[in-house]
Amino acid sequence: METKTLPLLELVGVSKSFGGVEALKDVDFTLRAGEIHGLVGENGAGKSTTMKIIAGVHTQYAGSFTIDGKPVSFRSTRDALAAGIAMVHQELSTVPDLSVAENVFLGKQPTNRLGMLRWHHMLREARKQLSSLGIDVDPGRRIGDLPIGLQQLIEIARVLFSGARIIILDEPTSALSPPEVERLFEVLRRLRESGRSIVFISHFLDDIVRVSDTVTVFRNGRKVLTSPTRETTKGRLIETMIGTGHEDLEESYTSTIRLEDRQRAGCMLEAEGLSLSRSYADVSFRVHAGEVLGIYGFMGCGQLPLARTLFGKVRPDYGSLRVEDRQVNFRTTAAARNAGIAFVPESRRSMLFHLEPVFKNISISILDRISSLWLKPSVERRLARDRIENLQIRPPRVEAPLGSLSGGNQQKVGLAKWLTFPPKVLILSEPTRGMDVGAKDDVVKIIRKLRDEGLAVVVVSTEPETVLSLSDRVLVMKKGRIVREFANEVISKDRLLEAA
Amino acid sequence: MASSQVDLMQPADRFGALAWLKGQMRNIAPFATLIALVVFFSLASPSFATIDNVGNILTQVSVTGIIAVGLTFVILCAEIDLSVAAIANATGIVVAYFTLQESYVNIANIPLSGTFAILLALLTCFVLGVVNAVGLTLVGIPSFIMTLAMMQIAAGVSALLVRGQIAYKVPDLVAMLGSQSVGGIPFLVIVAAVMLLLGHVVLTYTRFGRYVYMVGGNREAAEFSGVNVKLILASVMIISAVCSGLAGMLGVAHFGSAQQNEFDTYLLDAIAAVVVGGTSLFGGRGGIGNTIVGLFVLGVLNNGLDHVNIDSFLKILIRGLILLAALVINVYAQRLRTAAVQ
Numbered sequence: 001m002e003t004k005t006l007p008l009l010e011l012v013g014v015s016k017s018f019g020g021v022e023a024l025k026d027v028d029f030t031l032r033a034g035e036i037h038g039l040v041g042e043n044g045a046g047k048s049t050t051m052k053i054i055a056g057v058h059t060q061y062a063g064s065f066t067i068d069g070k071p072v073s074f075r076s077t078r079d080a081l082a083a084g085i086a087m088v089h090q091e092l093s094t095v096p097d098l099s100v101a102e103n104v105f106l107g108k109q110p111t112n113r114l115g116m117l118r119w120h121h122m123l124r125e126a127r128k129q130l131s132s133l134g135i136d137v138d139p140g141r142r143i144g145d146l147p148i149g150l151q152q153l154i155e156i157a158r159v160l161f162s163g164a165r166i167i168i169l170d171e172p173t174s175a176l177s178p179p180e181v182e183r184l185f186e187v188l189r190r191l192r193e194s195g196r197s198i199v200f201i202s203h204f205l206d207d208i209v210r211v212s213d214t215v216t217v218f219r220n221g222r223k224v225l226t227s228p229t230r231e232t233t234k235g236r237l238i239e240t241m242i243g244t245g246h247e248d249l250e251e252s253y254t255s256t257i258r259l260e261d262r263q264r265a266g267c268m269l270e271a272e273g274l275s276l277s278r279s280y281a282d283v284s285f286r287v288h289a290g291e292v293l294g295i296y297g298f299m300g301c302g303q304l305p306l307a308r309t310l311f312g313k314v315r316p317d318y319g320s321l322r323v324e325d326r327q328v329n330f331r332t333t334a335a336a337r338n339a340g341i342a343f344v345p346e347s348r349r350s351m352l353f354h355l356e357p358v359f360k361n362i363s364i365s366i367l368d369r370i371s372s373l374w375l376k377p378s379v380e381r382r383l384a385r386d387r388i389e390n391l392q393i394r395p396p397r398v399e400a401p402l403g404s405l406s407g408g409n410q411q412k413v414g415l416a417k418w419l420t421f422p423p424k425v426l427i428l429s430e431p432t433r434g435m436d437v438g439a440k441d442d443v444v445k446i447i448r449k450l451r452d453e454g455l456a457v458v459v460v461s462t463e464p465e466t467v468l469s470l471s472d473r474v475l476v477m478k479k480g481r482i483v484r485e486f487a488n489e490v491i492s493k494d495r496l497l498e499a500a
Numbered sequence: 501m502a503s504s505q506v507d508l509m510q511p512a513d514r515f516g517a518l519a520w521l522k523g524q525m526r527n528i529a530p531f532a533t534l535i536a537l538v539v540f541f542s543l544a545s546p547s548f549a550t551i552d553n554v555g556n557i558l559t560q561v562s563v564t565g566i567i568a569v570g571l572t573f574v575i576l577c578a579e580i581d582l583s584v585a586a587i588a589n590a591t592g593i594v595v596a597y598f599t600l601q602e603s604y605v606n607i608a609n610i611p612l613s614g615t616f617a618i619l620l621a622l623l624t625c626f627v628l629g630v631v632n633a634v635g636l637t638l639v640g641i642p643s644f645i646m647t648l649a650m651m652q653i654a655a656g657v658s659a660l661l662v663r664g665q666i667a668y669k670v671p672d673l674v675a676m677l678g679s680q681s682v683g684g685i686p687f688l689v690i691v692a693a694v695m696l697l698l699g700h701v702v703l704t705y706t707r708f709g710r711y712v713y714m715v716g717g718n719r720e721a722a723e724f725s726g727v728n729v730k731l732i733l734a735s736v737m738i739i740s741a742v743c744s745g746l747a748g749m750l751g752v753a754h755f756g757s758a759q760q761n762e763f764d765t766y767l768l769d770a771i772a773a774v775v776v777g778g779t780s781l782f783g784g785r786g787g788i789g790n791t792i793v794g795l796f797v798l799g800v801l802n803n804g805l806d807h808v809n810i811d812s813f814l815k816i817l818i819r820g821l822i823l824l825a826a827l828v829i830n831v832y833a834q835r836l837r838t839a840a841v842q
C-alpha cells in the first residue's frame with residue numbers, strides 16, 4: 001500500500017441496481033492525489049457505472065462516497081464538476097467550428113465589462129494553458145481541422161481549466177495512433193506531477209500497464225483487484241478480468257493469425273476509385289464470395305463512411321461500384337438492399353426498433369419479399385422464429401420488445417434481419433463493439449458460418465481484435481486511403497497497428 | 501444464490517401488469533379523459549346526453565376527423581403538417597370556383613361539370629401535397645417550416661380565387677355528401693367513419709402502414725433496413741393533403757359557403773385530436789384508434805361547454821388547458837413506455 005498520500009476520493013460498499021439487476025455489488029474504490037488509476041474489466045463489469053456515480057451521472061446508489069474524508073452526495077454532474085470531478089468521454093464534446101481557444105474556454109470565455117469577448121487575452125491564456133501541458137498548437141485554429149488526438153488533449157485542457165482535479169478518461173486511446181497515445185501519456189504524467197488524479201478506463205491493457213500507477217479490475221459488478229501496477233502483469237490482469245476460460249481472449253490479444261487465401265470464388269463486390277471529400281479517397285478493392293474482408297483503421301480514417309457508401313446511405317463524389325457484374329449507383333439504401341447488399345451499422349440504436357417486438361425488427365428488411373399489399377404477420381412470426389432458433393437469440397420470444405434483450409442478443413437480431421433471404425454481400429460495421437466475450441464469440445461463429453455458406457462479408461472496424469478474429473484478408477485504411485493489404489500471410493496486432 | 505433469484509425475478513417484473521399498464525398509458529389516459537368528460541357533462545346538463553346531441557357531436561367532429569386521418573399518418577412519422585386547414589380551404593374553394601354560381605355571386609369563376617370540378621379540386625390538394633413532399637424529402641426543408649410556407653401558399657390560392665367573395669354552390673355529389681343524410685345519419689358522418697376505417701386498415705394491415713410506424717419509431721434504423729424513408733415521408737404528406745382536400749370539399753358543402761379563412765380553427769383541432777388521442781409526437785406510437793378517442797374528447801368538450809352555463813370566453817382558455825394537459829401526458833407516456841421496455 002502506498003502510504004505517502006491520503007485517499008482523495010473513496011467509495012465504500014457501493015451498490016447500484018437498475019430495475020432489479022445489480023450492476024454494482026459492494027464496491028470499494030480509492031483514488032489518491034497524484035495518481036493515474038487504471039480501470040479494467042469486460043463490458044458490463046461495472047467500471048462505467050462506478051465512474052458515473054463518481055461523476056454525478058447516477059445519483060441513486062447504496063454505500064458511502066467521500067472526498068477528502070467528507071461525505072458527498074451529488075445531485076447532478078454539475079455538482080461533481082463543482083467538486084472538481086470531470087469526465088472526458090470517448091465521443092468528444094468539442095465544438096468543431098470554434099477555435100481551439102474558444103474550446104478551451106468553452107462556456108467561460110473571458111469578457112470585458114461590456115460583455116464583449118477579450119480575444120487577445122483568451123488566445124494568450126489558451127496558449128499558456130496548452131503549452132503548460134506540452135501541447136503546441138495555434139489557439140486560433142478551427143478545432144475541427146485538428147487530428148482527433150489533439151482535439152482530445154484540448155478537451156482535457158478544457159476540463160482542467162474549469163478546475164477539475166480528478167479527471168476520468170473513458171477509453172481515451174481507442175481512436176488514437178501510437179504517437180498520439182504517446183503524447184497523451186506525456187500529458188497525463190505532467191498532470192500527475194501537478195497533483196491531479198486521473199482515472200483511466202480502457203480495454204487496451206498495454207496502455208494501462210504502461211501509464212497507470214495503480215490498477216483496479218472489475219468483474220460482474222464487483223471489484224476483484226486493486227494493485228500497484230508494477231506488481232502485476234498484463235497476463236495477470238486478463239486472468240483476473242475474466243476469471244476462468246480466458247483462452248479466447250488471450251489468443252486474440254497476443255497471437256499471430258495466419259490469413260488464408262479464399263479469393264478463388266467469384267467477385268461479388270468491386271469498388272473502384274471511390275472518393276468522398278473529407279472522408280476517403282481513391283478506394284479500390286474486391287470482395288469475393290466466401291471470404292471475409294476486414295477493413296481496419298483508427299477512428300476517423302474513413303472506413304465508417306466507406307461502409308455507408310457501400311450501402312447507398314452516402315453517395316461518393318467519384319468512383320464506381322459493381323455488384324457481381326452489374327454496375328450500380330445507389331440513390332437509396334433500398335436500392336442497395338435490392339441489389340443484394342446488407343448492412344449492419346455499428347450502433348444498435350441506428351439499426352433496431354427498441355419498442356417494437358423482435359419479429360418486427362427481423363421482418364422489416366424483408367417485408368417486400370413476403371408481402372405485397374397486406375402484411376402477413378403469421379409468416380413474419382414463423383420466419384422470425386426460424387432466425388431466433390438459428391442464431392440462438394435469447395429469450396426465444398418473437399413478441400418480446402427488442403429493448404428487453406441483452407446487447408449481444410440485440411446484435412444478433414440486427415444480423416438476423418438480413419439472413420432470411422441471404423444477401424450477396426454482408427457489410428458489418430464494428431460487429432462486436434461493446435459485447436462481452438461470450439456474445440463476441442457467438443457473433444464470430446455466425447459470421448464464419450455465413451462466409452462458409454458462400455456470402456461475401458466486409459467487416460469494418462476500429463478494433464484490431466475484431467478484424468483479426470474475423471478476416472481472411474485485411475485492408476488497412478489511414479487517413480482515408482488504403483495503405484496496406486494483408487493477404488495470405490501471417491498477421492498480428494502489432495503488424496496491423498504498425499501499418500495503420 | 502441471491503443474484504440468480506434477482507435475475508429470475510426480473511423478467512416477471514419487466515413484463516408484469518404494472519409494466520403493461522405503463523406501456524398502455526398513452527391509450528388509457530385519453531379514454532379515461534373522455535369518460536370523465538362524458539360523465540361530467542351528463543350530470544351538469546340534462547340536454548347533453550340525448551340522442552340528438554350525440555348526432556350533433558358526430559357531425560361536429562366529422563370534418564376534423566377526415567383531416568385528422570391524414571394528419572395521423574404524418575405525426576406517426578414524427579413529422580407535422582401545418583397546412584391541412586389551408587389546403588382544405590383551398591380545395592373547397594377550387595371545387596366551388598369550377599361550379600356555376602348564382603348570378604348574385606360576384607366571382608369570375610369557370611363553371612364545369614361536377615365531375616370535372618371534383619377532379620380538379622382533388623388534383624389541387626394532391627399537387628399541394630406533392631409540393632410539401634418535395635420540399636420535405638428532396639429539398640430537405642423541415643416539415644414544420646415547409647408546411648408553414650404551404651399554409652400561406654394555399655391561403656394565397658384561396659384568396660386569388662374568391663377575392664374576398666363568398667361562393668355558395670358546389671357540385672351535387674359534394675353537396676349531397678356534405679349536407680344530406682340517409683336514414684337520419686348525415687353522409688358527412690359516414691364519410692368520416694369510412695375514412696377513419698380506411699386509415700386504420702392501411703396503418704394496421706398493410707406493408708405501407710408498417711413502414712409508417714417503423715419510420716416514425718426509428719428513422720435511421722428504417723433507412724439502414726433498406727426502407728425507402730423518403731418515399732414513405734412523401735406519401736404521408738400527400739395522404740395528409742388529399743384527406744384535407746376531401747374534408748375541405750365536404751366542409752364547404754356542410755357550411756353552405758366557400759370563403760377565405762373558414763377552416764382556420766381546424767388546424768388546431770385536427771392536431772389536437774391526434775395528439776390528445778395519444779399518438780406520439782415523437783412518432784411510431786398511436787394510430788387511428790387514438791385519433792378517434794381524441795376527436796371525441798375535443799368534440800365532447802366543445803359541445804359540452806355549450807350545454808353548461810359558462811362564460812364563452814373562458815371556453816377558449818379551457819380548451820387550451822386541456823390541450824396542454826394532453827401534451828404533458830403524451831410526453832410522459834412516451835417516457836413510461838421507454839422505461840417499461842428498457
